[in-house]
Amino acid sequence: MSARTERTLTIPFGSRELRVRVDEPLSRYTTFRIGGPADYLVRASDRPTLEFALEWAEREGLPVTVIGGGSNLLIRDGGIRGLVIVFRAAGEALAGVLEVAPDDGATVVTLPATAPLSWVGHRTSELGLAGLEWAAGLPGVVGGAVVNNAGAHGGEIGAVLVDVELYDLEERRVVRWTRDVLAPRYRMTELKAQPRPRRYVVLAARVRLLAGDPVRLLRTAEEYARWRREHQPTGPCAGSVFTNPPGTYAGYLIERAGLKGFQIGRMRVSERHANFFLNLGGASAAEALALLEAVQRQVAERFGIVLQPEIEIIGEP
Ligand SMILES: Cc1cc2nc3c(=O)[nH]c(=O)nc-3n(C[C@H](O)[C@H](O)[C@H](O)COP(=O)(O)OP(=O)(O)OC[C@H]3O[C@@H](n4cnc5c(N)ncnc54)[C@H](O)[C@@H]3O)c2cc1C
Structure with a gap:
């Protein structure tokens, strides 16, 4: 028998229900397997659930923290006050939802914030779109990757980014930040630099990718993923703990x-x-x-x- 009493609140919205977990251990949602309790936690894999959770938090006067794959976080033992929203989805669930539009010889792809980064690396390669092969094998989702300007093997999401769609919690509306406003640099952006509780939630990112040979792109993506399996430890961790100082590792x-x-x-x-x-x-x-x-x-x-x-x-x- 579990020593912990699981507590949830069920709040109806439309024909659906919002399931709010109370005193939920955040160690369940981080790749470190570390983290004290969230006062309240909602798992949202789509936008309507996210929007309703945000509305509920506003009604209850709760500060909001949004996380994705929890793969770049060390959450302290006292946990997080207010509502934590875990905004992520399974790649398979998103198979049909990548919006693709031609753009002056390239292709602009809209990536939902909830999309697993590794899945995005494989899927765009499969579609013959070059620029995100490095993401194959990386944990986390697009939302977290945008905040951290994730990258590997000489590539990074900021390099292919056109803009990001954000929900502004202060003005309660959707806004768009161009790449220049986000200012991606080595594992840093203007979103990551913000104090908490943060004002913006990443909803989606548009990336501009060039045409490539799907067979070669997939081979590269798979080589990168294999390299990770061979060179990185397995077990609960959060990837690189420190950034590389200039000129060294x-x-x-x-x-x-x-x-x-x-x-x-x-x-x-x-x-x-x-x-x-x-x-x-x-x-x-x-x-x-x-x-x-x-x-x-x-x-x-x-x-x-x-x-x-x-x-x-x-x-x-
Ligand atoms: C084994 C391993 C290897 C790794 N290798 C690499 C690597 O090679 N390169 C690299 O760059 N990183 C690496 N990482 C770190 C991490 O995977 C990436 O930085 C990843 O992009 C973080 O995404 P996430 O969804 O897990 O973000 P989280 O850890 O959940 O969140 C990171 C930040 O983003 C915020 N956030 C998340 N989603 C949203 C949203 N929708 N709206 C607003 N804010 C949001 C969170 O509040 C937090 O501030 C590695 C991690 C592990 C465990």
Whole structure:
């Protein structure tokens, strides 16, 4: 029998119901498998559910936090106050929904924020559209990738982005930000730079892709995905913990500082890739933060470089 009592509220909307989970552990929604409780949590895989959840939060006077795949987040043990919306969908459910339009020799594709990034990498390659092959094998969804300007193998979402469709929680309306306003740079955008609770929810992103040979694109996408399986650790983690400082790699510095395999509590620096930290099972955010700070301190002492987190650290201590 579960020690925890599952509590949900059911709120009717139209012919449907909004299921609101109460005191929901966020460790269930992050790839680190770490995170205290959300006061309220809604899983939304489509826009009507998202909009209704936002309306409900406004009615209840709750701050809103939107997350996607939870693969770039360290949520503290005290959890998140207000409503957390997990805005993601299965790729298969989206098979028919990619909007594709010709644009002066290229193709503009509208990607829903809920679309899994890896699925997008494979699907666009299959369609003979070049520019997102690097996304194959990456966890997370388009919403999170836009906020973080995710990228790999020399590509990044910002490089192909035309604009993003956002819901403005202050003005209660949909707005569009061009790529220039979003200002994507290395693992940073104007959305990621905003304080919380944030004003904007990513609804969709339009990307401009060039024509390519689907067989070659798919082969490249699959090679990238295989490379990940072979070179990155498996197990609960959040990818690279730190951004790479100019001219060097965070993983290289951590390894040179002798910290591969270094462990605090149930958190360990991966032996396979020193910029990945692994939750060995049941780790707390406090342990993850202690490891992060210890690694940061030791690398700074050894090389005079203060590593900056790439992951976002959110929630209450
Ligand atoms: C094994 C592993 C490997 C990885 N490798 C890479 C890599 O090679 N390159 C790379 O760039 N990243 C990598 N990552 C990190 C991560 O996968 C990406 O940054 C990913 O794009 C984050 O997406 P997400 O949906 O998980 O975002 P989340 O972690 O859920 O959220 C990230 C941020 O976006 C916000 N957010 C999410 N959705 C929305 C929305 N709809 N509206 C508004 N805000 C939103 C969240 O509040 C948060 O601020 C890796 C992670 C793992 C676990």
